[in-house]
Amino acid sequence: MAAQRKHYFKNQLHHAISAAIFSTSLVVGAGVSSLTFADNTVQQETREQVNIAAGNLGKTLTDIAVRHHISLSFDPALTQGLKNKAVSGNFSPLELIDALLEDTGLIMTANQDGTYRLMDQSNYTLSGLAVSAEQIDDSVLTEYKGGQIESGGRLGVFGEQDSANVPFSVVSYTNKAIEDQQLESIAEVLASDASVQSGYGYGNYSEKFMIRGFELDSDAISYGGLYGILPRQVVSTNAVESVQLLKGSSAFLNGVTPGGTGIGGAINLEPKRAEEHLTALTLDTTAEGQVGINTDVARRFGDKNQWGVRVNALHREGDSAIDNESREENSFSVGVDYRAEKFNVSTDVGYQKQIIDNGRSIVYAGSALTQIPTTPNAETNYAPSWADSELETLYGMVKADYELNENWTLNAALGANKNKEFGEYSSPTVTNLDGDATVSRLTVPYESNTLSSSVSLLGDLTTGEVTHQLNAAYSGFVNKTYAAYTMSGTSNTNIYDPADVAYPEVNLYAGGDMENPHIRSKTDAKGLSFADTLGFMDDSILVTAGVRYQEIDVNNYKYDGALDTAYSDTATSPIYGIVYKPSDTISLYANHIEALQQGEIISSTASYSNAGKNLKPYISKQNEVGIKFEDGTLGAGAAVFEITKPQAYGEDGGVYDYYGEQRNRGLELSLYGEPLDGLRINTSATWLDPKLENTKDGTNDGNDAAGVAKYRLVLGGEYDLHTLEGLTLGGKIIRSGPQYVNTSNTLEIAPWTRVDVSARYESTIAQHDVTWRLNITNVMNENYWASAAATTYVNYLTQGNPREIKLSLSTEF
Template sequence: MATRKNNMVKTPLQQAIKVALCSTGLLLGSSISLVAIAAESAQHSARQLFTVPAGDLGKNITEVAAQHHIALSFNPELTQGLKNPAIHGEFTPLELIDRLLSGSNLLMVANKDGTYSLLDQQDYTLPGVAVSADKVAQSKSTAYSGGQIEAGGRLGTFGEQNSANVPFSVISYTDKTIDNQQAESIAEVLDNDASVQSGYGYGNYSETFMVRGFALDSDAISYNGLYGILPRQVVSTNAIESVQLLKGSSAFLNGVTPGGSGIGGAINLQPKRADTDLNKISLDTSAKGQTGINLDVARRFGSKKQWGVRSNVLYRDGDSAIDNESREETAISIGADYRSDTLRVSTDIGYQNLKIDSGRSVVHNSSYFDVSAPDATTNYSPSWAKSRLKTLYGMINADYDLNDDWTLHAGLGVNKNKEYGDYSSPTLSNADGDATLTRLSVPYESNTFASTLGLVGHVNTGDVTHRINLAYSGFLNKAYNAYTYGSASDNSTNIYHPNDTEYPTASSLAAGNMDNPHIRSKTNAQGVSLADTLGFLDDTLLITVGLRRQNITVNNYDYDGIESSYYDDAATSPIYGIVYKPIENVSLYANHVEALQQGDQVTDTSAANYGSVLAPYVSKQNEIGVKYENGTLGAELALFEITKPEAYTLNGDYGLHGEQRNRGVEVSLYGEPMAGVRLHTSATVLDPELRNAEDSGNNGNDAAGVAKYRLVVGGEYDLPFFAGATLGGKVIRSGPQYLDAANTSELDSWTRIDLSARYQTQISEHEVTWRLNITNLMNKGYWESASSSGYLTQGSPRGIKLSMSSTF
C-alpha cells in the first residue's frame, strides 16, 4: 500500500483526496459554530421577495442594479420606450433583472471582470455567460421560472445534463418544491409526476415506487449517482437540493441497481450545497400535533469563496394523521466543498434515525378478495408494531479538469444501515374484512461501498463534434438478518373495526441469531461503459451510441451464514439514442436501451425457493418523444415500450415464467406560462401486458399492480391583489389496477385533492414565509396501490401542515 500511495502523490486524484480530507476537517470543526454566525447574505445570489410595478424598463433595471451593487452598463437607447411587466415573487437580483427583460429581446451577459452588459440578443457575440433563461448553458439543467422545476438532472455517466440535449425524459423537483409542499418523504415529492405511483414494501414501511409500471425499490435511489448510500426504507428530504426523475431504463447510465429494480425509471437525489451564505430556520406542526424544527446554515470561505460548508439539522416528533400512529425523526447532514478553476471536491456525511410506533403497514390479500378501503384514518396494525431505522452514510466526489476538453470524475460512498422491526400486517380471511395478525420480528443490517470513476471529453473530427464518456461504476453490499415469527392465541381482527391484539411472545418459527444476525447475501455489481455522442449540423443533430459491460456476482447464505447458492453472470448491452432540434427550443428524440438486471429476491413464502435470489435477466426499452423547453414553459410527449422477464410462482417454483411488456404514452406541461401562474401537470396511459407466460391462462392479461392511467393537474397562482400571497394545489387521478395476474380482482380508480397556501413577507428586515398544505382534502379512504406479491397499500388520510420559515 505504501508504494501505491507514493506513486500517486502527484496525480490529480491524490490532490482531490487531500483537498477532500482537508474540507472534511474544516467541515467537522466549524459546523457547530456556524449556527451562531450572523447572516451576511450574498448580494447577487440570495433569493428575496420582490415587488416591481409595471413601468419604464430602463429605469427599473437601473434601480435594481444600483440597489444590489450590480455593475451593469448599457446604451440607454436599447431600453428607450420599453416597458416591463409587473413582477412579484422570490428571486435573486439577477433573476429579477432577467424577468424584467422577458419579452424585450434584450440580454444581460456577465463579463470576465465581474461586470455586466445589456445587449440586443441578435448582437450577442461576446464571450461571457448569459444570464437570461433562454441562454442557459447546454450542459446544465434548465431552471424554470419560479425555481421549483428543472428540465434535466444527473444522468449517471453523462453527468449533469439539460433534458433538451439527451435522448431521455428527465425532470427535477428542486428544494423549493420540497419546501412549498412541505414534503417529508421522496414519495410526497414524486406525487407531482403521473409516471410514478408509490406504496409500501412487503410488510414494512419502506417507500416503493412504480415508474412506467415497473417497480423501483427505495434501495435503488441513488445519491449524486451512487447506489446504496442513502437510508434503505425512508429518506428524509431536509438535506436534498433536488429530486431527479429519469423516466425509462437507466442501467446503462447508472449501472445495475441494488435488488434489480428500476426497469421503468431511476431516482437520483442531489445534496444541498453552500452556493451562498444562508441562515434559515423552519418550524412546522400538523393538525394532529406533530411538530418539527429544521436548521439550515451555509457559508462560503476563502479569498475567492472557494470553500463551502452547509449543515442541516432536523428533528420532528408526534402523532401522524393515522389513528394511534406516531413517528420520531432525527436527520443530520453536513456537506463541504472546494471549488477552483480546475478542481471541484465535495464531501457529505449524514445520519438518520427514524422511529415508527403503531405504524400502519399493508394489507395482505393473496386470496384477492374484493374489499373496499377502510376509513382514511383507520389503523389496523396493533399498538406493538414498530420499526427502528438508523443509517450513517458518507461520500466524496471530485472533478478535475485535465484541460479545456477533458474532465476526470471520481466518487466513493459508504453506508452502514441498522434496522429492527416488530412488523404486523393483517392477512384477509374473507371479503368482509376479517383478518388475522401475526408478528414478524426482524433485525436487519447492511454495509455498502459504492464507487464510480469517469472520463468525459470533447473532440472534433472535421465538422462532427464528439462527447465521449468512459465510466466505471460498482457497489458491494452485504446484508445480515434473522427473524422470529409468532402468533397470539387470539389474533383475529377486522380491517374496518380493528382489534388491538396482544403481543405474541412465543415464536413458532425462528431462524438466525437475533442479537448478532449472520450474513444472508453479498452482492457485487461492476460495470464499464463507453459512449460517444456525435454532433452534426452545429449540434442540432445528436447521435449517441454506446456499450456497457455489466457483471453481477451474488452469494446467498442460509441463516447460519453458510453459503447456499452462488452465481456470477455478465453481459454486454448496447444503447442507441438520437436527438434532433428542427427549430429553436424543440427536440425530437428516440432511444433503444438493453440492460442486465439483478434477479429478484424470492419473497413468496409458498415457493420452494423462498429467500433465494434469481439469476440476472435482460430488459429492453424503445422510446420516441418530443420536447419543448424555453426556460419559461416546458412540454413533453413520449411513447415507449419496455419489456422484462416476468417472475412469479408456478408449481411451487418462483422463477421467470414469461414477460411483462408495458406500452405507454406520457404527456407533461410545466413552467410559468404567464407571470404569477406556475404549472406542473402530467398524464400517463399504460398497457401493461403479460406475454409468453408458461401459465398460458394469463397471456394477454394486465400485469398486477399497474394503474392503467394517472393524471396530475397541479399549479399555483400569485394573488395580484394580495402581495406575497400564493394559492395552489393539485388533483391526482389514478386509474384501476388489478390485484393478480389472472385479473380476477381489480382496485377502483381514485381521486385525491391537495390544497396549499403561502405568504411571503418581511419582518424586521428578515424574510418570513408561512405555508399551509392540506393533502387528501376530502379525507377519502382508498387503496393507493397493489403489489404482485399480493398486498395492498392504503392512501394517507387528510393531512394538515402549517410551517413558518425565516432567514436571518
C-alpha cells in the same frame, strides 16, 4: 423605465468593447474578480437570431458575457433572486443584455475603459464590485420560472444534462418545491408526476415506487449518482437540493441497481451546496400535534470563496393523521466543498434515524377473496399497538473532478453506507368482504453495509464538422446484508373494527441470531461503459451510441451464515439514441436501451421448491420516441414507449422461475412552467397497457400485470394573488386508474381521486422576511386503496393516507 433604459444604453454603445480571445486572466483582489478580454468590437455589434430561456438573471448575463467576450462586472447582490424572462429575436449581444434587463430595475453602463457594469436604476452610484468566478452558477439545467422545476438531471455516466440535449425524459423537482409544499419524503415529492405511483414495501414502511409500471425500491435511489448510499426504507428531504426523475430504463446510465429494480425509471437525489451565505429556520406542525424544527446554514469563505459548508439539521415528532400512529425523525447532514479553477471536491456526511410506533403498513389479500373489500376509513389503524420500527443510517460520499485540459475532465466518487433496522411488523391478511383478518408478528433485525464507487473520463472533441461528447466510465457497488427473524402464530382482527391483539410471545418460526445477525447476502455489481454523442449540423442533430459491460456476482447465505447459493453472470448491452432539434425550443428524440438486471430473491418462507434462492440476472429492453418543448417559461413533453422484462411465476411445490414476460406500452404527457405572470402549473398524464405474454402454460397470456394503474393524471398549480401581495394559492388533483391485484386479474382496486390544497404568504416580522405555509393533503379525507403489489407468493394493498393539515413558518437571518 424600459424606454429610459434603452435610450441610456444606446447612448453608450460607442464604448463597446469585447475580445477575440478570453484572456483567462482573473484580476483578483479582496475576494473580488472580473473577466478581462482582448478587443473584438465587431463581434459585439453583429446581430443574430437568439432564443434565451427564462432563468437565473446573474447566470444568464455571465454566460452571454463569456460567450461574446464582453467585460461585464457587477455586484452579485444586484441580481440575487432575480429571474430573466425568455427573450427571442434578432439582437446584438449588447442589445440582448439590455432586453434581459427590462423590468429588473437594473441598467448596463459603459466605463471609460470600454468595460461595462450593472447599476441599480434608482441609484447610479455603485461600488463597482465584480462577479467572481466562484459565484457563477455553473448548472447546466434550466430552472423554470418559479424555481420549483428544472429541466434535466444527473444521467449517470453522462453527468448532469439538460433534458433538451439527451434522448431521455428527465425532470428535477427543486428544494423550493419541497419547501413550498412541505414534502417530507421522496414519495410525496414524486406524487406530482403521473409516471410515478408509490406505496409501501412488503410488510414494512419502505417507500416503493412504480415508474412506467415497473418497480423501483427505495434502496435503489441514487445519491449524487451513487447507489446504496441513502437510508434503505425512507429518505428525509431536508438535506436534498433536488429530486431528479429519469423516466425509462437507466441501467446503462447508472449500472445495476441494488435488488435489480428500476427498469421503468430511476430517482437520483442531489445534496445541498453552499452557494451563498444562508441562515434559515423552519418551524412546522400538523393538526394532530406533530412538531418539527429544521435549520439550514450555509457559508462560503476563503480569499476566493473557494470553500463552502452547508449544514442541515431536523427534528420532528408526534402523532400522524392515522389513529394512534406516531413518528419521530432526526436527521443531520454536513456538506463541504472546495472549488478551484480546475479542481473541485466535495464531501457529504449524513445521519438519519426514524422511529415509527403503531405503524400502519399494508393489507395482504387472502387467497379466498373473490373481490377486494371496501377501503376502511382513512384514519383507521389496523396494526397492533406493538407494531413498530426503528431505522438508523450513517452515510457519506466524496466526489471530485479535475480538468485535465480544455477537452478532458476526470471525475471520481466514493460513498459508503451503514444501515441498521429493527422492526416488529404486523400486517393483516384479510379473508372476506366483511373485513375479517388474521395478524401475526414478524420481528426482524436487519443490517446492511454498502460501498459504492464510480470513475469517469469525459471528453469534448471536434473532428471536422462533427462534435463528440465522449465518456468512459466505471461504476460498481458491494452490498452486504445481515438478518435474522422470529415469527409468531396468528390472531384474529378486523380491518374495519381492529382488535388490539396482545403481543404474541411464542415463536413458531425463527432463523438466525437475533442479537448478532449473520450475513444473508453479498452482491458485487460492476460495469464498464463507453458512449459517444456525435453532433451534426451545429449540434442540431445529436446521435448517442454506447455499450456497457456489466458483471453481477451474488452469494446467498443461510441464517447460520453458511453459504447457500452463488451465481455470477455478465452481459454486454447497447444503447442508441438520437435527438433532433429543429429549433432552440423543440427536441425530437428516440432511444433503444438493453440492460442486465439482478434477479429477485425468492422469499425463504415461500412454498416453492427453490425458496430462498436467487433468480438469475435477466435482460430488459426499452424503445422510446418523444418530443420536448422547453423555453424556460414553459416546458412540455410527449413520449410513447415499450419496455419488456422477463416475468417470473411459480406454483406451490414447484419451481419459481422465468416463464414469460411483462410488456408495458405507454403514453406520457407533461406540461409545466409559468404560462402567465404569477400562474405556475405542473400537470402530467400517463396511460399504460401492461400486458403479460408467453406465460407458463399460457394461463395469464394477455392479462394485465399486477400493481400497474391503467392511467394516472396529475393537475397541479399555484397562483400569486395580485389583490394581496405575498399570497399564493395552489393545489393538486391526482386521479389514478384501476389496477389489478393479481396476475390472474380476478382482483381489482377501483380508480381514485385525491385533492390537495396549499397557501403560502410572504411577509415581514421584526425586519425579517418570513414565509407562512399551509398544506392540506387529501382535503376530502377520501378512503381509497392507493396501490397494489404482487410479490413472489402474496399480493397486498397500500391504503391512501388520511387528510393531513401542515403549517410552517420559515425565516432567514
